[in-house]
Amino acid sequence: MTRYPADVDVVVIGSGPAGAAWARVLHERAARLRVVVLEVGPVLSSPPGDHVKNIADPDDRRRAQRASEGPGAGDGPGAAPDGRRARPGTFLLPDGFAAGGTGLPAAAMSSGVGGMGAHWTGACPRPGGSERISFLPDLDADLDEAERLLGVSAAALADAPLAADVRALLGAVLDDDRPLDRRVQPMPLAVQADGDGGLHWSGPAVVFGDVLRQGVSLFPDTLAQRVLLDDGRVTGVRVRDVTTGAQTRIAARVVVVAADALRTPQLLFASGVRPPALGRYLNDQPQVLTAVRLREDVLAGAALEPGSGTALAQGSGVSWVPFDDDRHPFHGQVMQMDASPVPRPDLPADRPGAYVGLGWFCAKDVRAEDRVEFAEDAVDGYGLPAPRVHYALTATDARRLAAAKDAVVRAARVLGEPLDDAPIELPAGSSLHYQGTTRMGQADDGTSVCDPNGEVWGTRGLFVAGNGLIPTETACNPTLTAVALAVRGARHVAASAAAWTGEDATRG
Numbered sequence: 001m002t003r004y005p006a007d008v009d010v011v012v013i014g015s016g017p018a019g020a021a022w023a024r025v026l027h028e029r030a031a032r033l034r035v036v037v038l039e040v041g042p043v044l045s046s047p048p049g050d051h052v053k054n055i056a057d058p059d060d061r062r063r064a065q066r067a068s069e070g071p072g073a074g075d076g077p078g079a080a081p082d083g084r085r086a087r088p089g090t091f092l093l094p095d096g097f098a099a100g101g102t103g104l105p106a107a108a109m110s111s112g113v114g115g116m117g118a119h120w121t122g123a124c125p126r127p128g129g130s131e132r133i134s135f136l137p138d139l140d141a142d143l144d145e146a147e148r149l150l151g152v153s154a155a156a157l158a159d160a161p162l163a164a165d166v167r168a169l170l171g172a173v174l175d176d177d178r179p180l181d182r183r184v185q186p187m188p189l190a191v192q193a194d195g196d197g198g199l200h201w202s203g204p205a206v207v208f209g210d211v212l213r214q215g216v217s218l219f220p221d222t223l224a225q226r227v228l229l230d231d232g233r234v235t236g237v238r239v240r241d242v243t244t245g246a247q248t249r250i251a252a253r254v255v256v257v258a259a260d261a262l263r264t265p266q267l268l269f270a271s272g273v274r275p276p277a278l279g280r281y282l283n284d285q286p287q288v289l290t291a292v293r294l295r296e297d298v299l300a301g302a303a304l305e306p307g308s309g310t311a312l313a314q315g316s317g318v319s320w321v322p323f324d325d326d327r328h329p330f331h332g333q334v335m336q337m338d339a340s341p342v343p344r345p346d347l348p349a350d351r352p353g354a355y356v357g358l359g360w361f362c363a364k365d366v367r368a369e370d371r372v373e374f375a376e377d378a379v380d381g382y383g384l385p386a387p388r389v390h391y392a393l394t395a396t397d398a399r400r401l402a403a404a405k406d407a408v409v410r411a412a413r414v415l416g417e418p419l420d421d422a423p424i425e426l427p428a429g430s431s432l433h434y435q436g437t438t439r440m441g442q443a444d445d446g447t448s449v450c451d452p453n454g455e456v457w458g459t460r461g462l463f464v465a466g467n468g469l470i471p472t473e474t475a476c477n478p479t480l481t482a483v484a485l486a487v488r489g490a491r492h493v494a495a496s497a498a499a500w501t502g503e504d505a506t507r508g
């Protein structure tokens with residue numbers, strides 16, 4: 001007896017923001033479609049896919065983080081034997097992270113309902129200038145829709161007591177003659193304020209909305225082992241129930257692989273779908289960090305209270321210095337330390353909110369030779385072909401990093417006294433924003449994996465989703481864009497549904 005249906009319309013693999021967006025939009029637009037979501041990791045939170053930061057009890061929260069830390073989750077010490085440390089809720093590639101070049105020693109993933117979206121910081125800036133995908137004319141409308149699905153707002157921490165001062169100081173030196181929407185401003189965050197100082201962080205539960213109660217079925221603890229194809233057309237998926245080891249097939253007309261930018265190409269490779277660009281153009285945003293204690297004239301008189309429960313201390317909030325090709329080709333994230341994904345336990349706790357972290361992200365010089373390959377003769381902890389990362393920074397990257405260090409120090413000095421002698425350059429992979437490995441393109445010319453709807457070239461019914469689709473050099477956080485691309489793909493499939501179900505699946 002299997003817990004899986006024999007036959008559905010659409011299988012979505014992966015329950016992070018991209019997979020959740022596919023399920024939500026398919027259900028909203030074509031309610032009769034039978035959609036299932038498969039997730040190799042367990043349910044961490046309630047409702048499924050809720051952000052773990054919304055779990056008030058610290059022990060329960062830590063348990064939820066541990067449960068998503070990969071094969072054998074919860075058993076291990078959370079650090080690789082070679083001393084590399086993963087951030088809570090994530091796990092590192094145990095080996096193969098530097099098969100060529102410097103590799104991505106900090107490359108990490110999450111395996112749990114919600115994916116990395118159950119642990120993320122929620123920064124959702126829009127791409128600008130050369131970051132944008134120029135061949136998608138409706139990108140802004142899709143970004144609007146992505147903001148709706150993720151519950152993005154710039155208001156949640158905008159009125160923190162020191163936030164306006166931080167923005168004014170930075171704006172005075174960084175705004176120049178930028179267009180209004182690219183000036184220093186509150187960071188759009190996937191966070192909702194509850195009115196009492198508490199914050200609700202959007203995980204994929206917010207993206208799913210009600211669809212898991214309205215007919216879309218979620219199967220946690222379920223590994224997709226192969227996408228099944230016949231004569232270039234998807235026929236279904238072979239899955240393994242990781243709680244019992246039982247294997248079964250689910251027949252499907254459409255399969256969407258939304259399994260993160262390292263494991264989406266892995267599943268395609270395992271399924272024998274190997275277009276030339278698969279795994280290539282891998283990029284992670286090189287990142288520099290520094291921190292300051294805010295100027296005394298800014299701190300004077302500010303009432304800074306520690307946070308409690310799921311509420312953050314109200315300090316300097318989260319500000320955004322947008323990417324600008326000409327004036328500031330970096331994405332700047334300026335955060336009160338307790339909101340930062342890179343904590344600084346070395347800082348004194350005398351005044352919460354008095355310390356601010358500045359993270360400047362660079363766009364990588366994207367090259368085909370930076371890639372994740374998959375072994376024919378070795379497997380990972382789930383039994384899928386083991387990833388092998390070939391990756392290096394170029395001379396262009398070195399120049400961009402040097403310029404980012406200068407820029408972040410200049411910005412830090414405006415705010416107060418830098419705490420470090422020099423900015424810290426984080427190890428490659430630290431951004432957790434891996435892109436390019438299943439990139440979209442306008443033509444099947446060997447430099448892309450999928451078309452602008454996410455359908456893999458030459459395979460009907462097989463779609464990919466997530467940050468891997470982003471073909472441009474971006475410095476800004478990618479999730480909003482990945483969700484916008486998921487909206488686009490799901491809308492396309494929903495529109496075709498009537499034709500292939502023989503009835504109007506778009507009617508509820």
Ligand SMILES: Cc1cc2nc3c(=O)[nH]c(=O)nc-3n(C[C@H](O)[C@H](O)[C@H](O)COP(=O)(O)OP(=O)(O)OC[C@H]3O[C@@H](n4cnc5c(N)ncnc54)[C@H](O)[C@@H]3O)c2cc1C
Nearest residue numbers: 014016017018040111115116117121122123224466477479
């Ligand atoms: C600490 C932290 C902070 C971050 N901050 C930000 C931020 O501020 N802004 C931003 O834009 N991004 C941020 N990110 C990155 C963000 O979380 C990711 O961009 C986003 O989650 C990617 O969504 P996804 O759905 O493509 O993949 P994921 O969220 O990674 O989900 C993929 C899912 O697929 C599952 N899966 C993989 N293989 C299989 C298989 N074979 N079978 C079944 N299931 C499978 C995985 O278990 C996983 O749950 C952050 C990440 C972390 C960890």
